[in-house]
Amino acid sequence: MSNHAIDPKLEARMQELVQELFTYNYQYYTLDNPIISDKEYDALYDELVALEQETGFILPNSPTQRVGGELLSGFTPHRHLSRLWSLDKAQDTEDLLQWHQRVVKLVQDYNTKNPDQTPLPDPSFAVELKFDGLTLNLTYTDGVLVQAATRGNGVTGEAILPQVKTIRSVPLTIPYKEGTIEVQGEGMMNLSILEAYNQTAADPLKNARNAAAGALRNLNPQVTASRKLNAFFYNVGYASDIRFENHQEMIQFLKDNHFKVSPHVTYFNTIEEVMAELNRIQEQRNTFDFLIDGAVVKLIDMRTREVLGYTDKFPRWAVAFKFEAEETTTVLESVSWEVGRTGKITPVARVEAVELAGVTVQNCTLNNIGDIERKNLKHALGSRVFIRRSNDVIPEILGKVTDEQDGEEIIYPTHCPSCGSELEMRGAHLFCNNRLGCKPQIVARLAHFASRDAMDIETFSVMTAEQLYDELEVRDPADLFALTFDQLVGLNRFGEKKANNLLKAMEEAKSRELASFLFALGIPNTGKTTTRALADHYKSLEAVMTAAPEELIQLQDVGGIVAESISGYFADPLNRSSIERMLELGVSPQGPAEPAAVNTDSIFYGKTVVLTGSLQLLTRDEATSKLEACGAKVTGSVSKKTDLVVAGEKAGSKLAKAEQLGIQVITDENEFVRLLNESLNA
Structure with a gap:
């Protein structure tokens, strides 16, 4: 944007053109209801381009910025404000009915145990299409799209804002301007667009799923723009100052703010109606102009969702129903x-x-x-x-x-x-059985050991494992912790920076928690759930290594075969030697932390606390964790039962309601953090 002043009349005309083009884009790409011919649209668009070139001035929400900009050097990590959860899967109607039974029981149990609370309603359900593309997480602050990211591991994704801006069904600005929100959806390539693209492309795309993922993770946004991607939105994952009573309210909020939502969102009171709807969707599957791989069933009531909460991986209030494979x-x-x-x-x-x-x-x-x-x-x-x-x-x-x-x-x-x-x-x-001399086995074990869910050694890949095997004769995970800077810096494609980064990552990995270390060992017939159970029960590596099969079998998720696998693994001299070497080289798996005693003298102890507005010193999740560690209960809405409201920047209706009800309010974030630290360190 140019810094010199422009003719106010020209600026006003540009504002007018941007608004007109936004309206026509919204009608065409979001509502699928064009109200102007392509020729008329192109004339307005060309007029705007000419004015931008003449004045050197480009409005931040100009549609001309959707064509894609310069080539990027790489993707940067982006931490989501709220976690993007995976969904539990129902492979058939039996699995779906079991999920339904769990939900009904959880609701009944809550109502029985909390007779003084407003009872949760009988479960009712929303059914949505499960789009098969790439998950998008969009961040809007004060009504402006400021970031877009991939799902990643659910906590951290990759920033792809320039790529997402090329999707014409993504609004660059929205009417809601009260703070920050995160909106989740799915980026995809319509099948008709894929077919048209391949008719003229020098290198035809194989399928719509990979075409969308490849476009959104392409460092050249102009390539993304050429794919003419689409996006549907289905969830508000984070909102600094808004609360929905039910799923219908959230979907209406998305519609009111110009997000494209699926036309196939339906609501039912019984699981039998849900199953009939799933059959209908599956029958219509081949008529859609986009790929789906199932449907998602969610509870409608938002308070019930909060009460039921989450497992380590999934929300308890939703399930993905997987269709029969073609x-x-x-x-x-x-x-x-x-x-x-x-x-x-x-x-x-x-x-x-x-x-x-x-x-x-x-x-x-x-x-x-x-x-x-x-x-x-x-x-x-x-x-x-x-x-x-x-x-x-x-x-x-x-x-x-x-x-x-x-x-x-x-x-x-x-x-x-x-x-x-x-x-x-x-x-x-x-x-x-040649585990000490068979390259694919060793390379795969090294890569598994270093993987994210195991020792999480950053920058380590299968290619790294192959190179260390070939050039430094690394044969065992213990060998990794004996590597030196001089060894690494002499490798092909290893400069000083990469060598130092890998050494730093391995040093950090030495103190990974016990569950991660046990998973990294690759004990046959065990996975993350089993190794977590071992760590939580035995607390130390030595205790796990000396546990007898008849003792192990008493643990949840550990049967006879698994117990023998664990005992046999640690009885093997080669495995014990590898572990002993790692310990000698400084590896020190950390047992699960004992829960800290709650300070009952804390001003937060036993209090119901509401967080509102934007906090600068802590994330919302960090503040919640600290408050809960102080013995507080953190809720999402202000009521007569609320004891305290912590109000950050741009706090809105929740702060007003707290003041109206005479509830104590902390508006100084520095004071809030001081009180938290004082309570936690007492």
Whole structure:
């Protein structure tokens, strides 16, 4: 934007053109109801472009800025104001009914245990399409789009504001201007747009899902703009000063603020009505101009959502219903064998490329030799087979189209395809036992050890593991903690900065919590839930290592096979030696922290507290955690039961209501933080 003054009449005309074009864009891209011809729209757009060039002045919400700007150097992390949760999945109606039963029981239990509270209503449900694109999280402050990010891990995503601004169904400004809100939706490429794009593209796009994800994560926003993406919005994840009573209010808020919402949002009072609606959506699935991979069922009442809350991963008040996978036939061309981190040899089928549920499928899983035999695929090379994308994600071969044994034979390997060691058959699986000398196993173990859910060693990737294996003979996770700067800086593509960053990340990883360390070890038949249970129960690494199978089996989620796997892992001299080396090199897994004693003398103890407005020194989640650690109950609305309101910048109706009810208010954030620290450190 130019700093020199412009003719007020020209500026006024530009403002008028921006508003007109916004209206026409909204009618066309959001409401799908154009009220002006393309020729008339282009004339107004060209007039605005000419005025911007003449004056050197561009309004921040000008539609000319949607074409994409200069090439970016990279993506920056963005921390969401409120966590973006995953959804629990219902694979069939039985799973859905079980979810419904849990919800009903939770509501009944709450009402029984809280007779003095307003009872929660009987569950009623909203059903929405589950779009299959890329999740978007948009941040608006005072009515202006200031940030857009991918979902990432739910806490931190990647900032993609320049890319998202190219989506014409995304409003750059909204009427709601009271503080900050986060709005979640799904970016996608309409199937008709994909088809039109591929008719003229030099490099056709394979499917709509990857086209949208690739466009939004392209460093060149002009490429994003060329894909003509669309977006639907379905949730207000964070609002500094607004509260909805039910799902309908939130959807209406989105509509009132010019967000494009799905026309397929329906409401029901019974789970039987919900199931009928799911069947209807599935029948209509192929008529939509966009991909969906299911539907989402949510409780309508917002207070019930707050009461039911969340598990570690999912909201208890919502579930994603996965549709039956689509099937087709193709030709099985070949089978290759891959080595995993446990030494398991897995067959991977190569099939003649075929479109399935909007995706080009070329590789399918066969699981193991038992799977091949069970599906009558031993003599199937060159034959036509049925394939299915299970849950619309993982392609699998279901079996041959005919029962004739007229295909080429799938030859089972007798030796490891990587290291040449003789393979061992265990049940239905082949295994390579050369765990100390088989490269794919070692590389996969190193990558798993360093992964985000394990030791979370930043900058470490499969490529890093392969390079360390090849050039520094790293064979065991313990070897990582013995690496030096001089070793790393001499590697190809390793400068001083990268070497220092990796060493710093490994130093930080030494004090990861015990549950993460146990998961990083890759103990057979265990996952994150089991290793968390082990850490929470035994508190220390030594206690876990010495636990007997009959003791382990008493834990939740630990059966006989898992107990034997855990005990056997720590009885193995090679595993114990690796762990002992890590401990000698400074690795110190941290047991779960004991809950701190609550200071009953704190001014927050036993109080019901409401946070409103924007806090500068703490995030909303941090403030909530600290208040709860002081023994306070944090709620989202002001009522006669509220004891204290903490009001940050731009506090609105909640502050006014608190003053009206005579509730104590803290408006000095520095004083609020001082009181928190005083209470926590007492």
